[in-house]
Amino acid sequence: MWNFWNLCVFIIFLSIIIIRFYQVLPRRHSRHSRHSRSYNKLNNKKPPFKTCIVLGSGGHTMEMLQLLKGVDFNSLYRPRKYIVTGSDILSSEKARNFESHKGNVENVDYIIQLVPRSREVGQSWITTPFSVLKSLIACIRIILFDLPDLVICNGPGSCIPVCVISYIPRFFGIKWIKLIYVESFARVKTLSLSGKLLISFVDRFIVQWPYLTQKYPQAEYKGILV
Structure with missing residues (x-):
């Protein structure tokens, strides 16, 4: 006692x-x-910046790659690390095709790393904490062993563990990993669950519809990005 x-x-x-x-x-x-x-x-360093890009199933990956289409990778954002859930084979292939069209080579300019999915569609909420913990452990290896300069995400559930682990070096004064969240184009009047959870914790929270800035003052409207 x-x-x-x-x-x-x-x-x-x-x-x-x-x-x-x-x-x-x-x-x-x-x-x-x-x-x-x-x-x-x-964190006063010159580019290029080590960048983590979180991809998600369905429209998340399509929107993210569209968002990055005009980004100057070679001089500003490299090497790049795409974080994909282990069951999302399609997103891995889309990332490879995207980089290939830019003339980049896997394991030289970028890598793809797999993490367990935080929650499967239809998964029981009773078992969800265990799958989230498994995903967090995988993100520790990916984030803390490499310490990227920047993390970009746009709403898949897998971005939650990535952002949580990114706070550890920030908390201990080791490195301020900048977190940028771009809300999905499909979110017109309200945020996604991931957006609601992360809006107070990311460094930049960008939406694609002006109405959302009225409802969520922390958000930034930059027009249609995808």
Whole structure:
């Protein structure tokens, strides 16, 4: 049974964690603050930037690749790492075809890495925490062992574990991995579940319909991107 001092230590430790987490949330610190400058100095690097791109089944992959169609990969964003769920063979093939058309070679300019799906369609919510944990463990290897500069996602469930793990180096002051979320074109009046979960935690949250900026002030409208 805990005594009074053990309880005090636990409360202090928990308070430190909560305060630290609050400090590293986007839009919670001034651009001119000492805290912000320290992270800018930490991540003050010139391109190219190591980039993680999260693909998802169905329209997510199509929209993401359309979004990246005009991006200057070779001078700005390389190497690239596509994160695809293990059962999504089609997205892996689309990524290879996309890069091939740009003249890039797998394992040189980009790689494709597989993670377990966080939740299968129709999967019971009772078993979902176990599959999410499995996906988180896979993302630890992908994110923490490589420390990308940037993560881009647009709504598939697999982006949740990626963004969660990306907060670990940020929390410990190792590296601020920038998180960019582009909401699906299909979301006209409300956000996807992934968007609702991540809107307060990503550095840039971009929507493709102006109405969404009225409902969600944190969002940025940049026009139709796909």
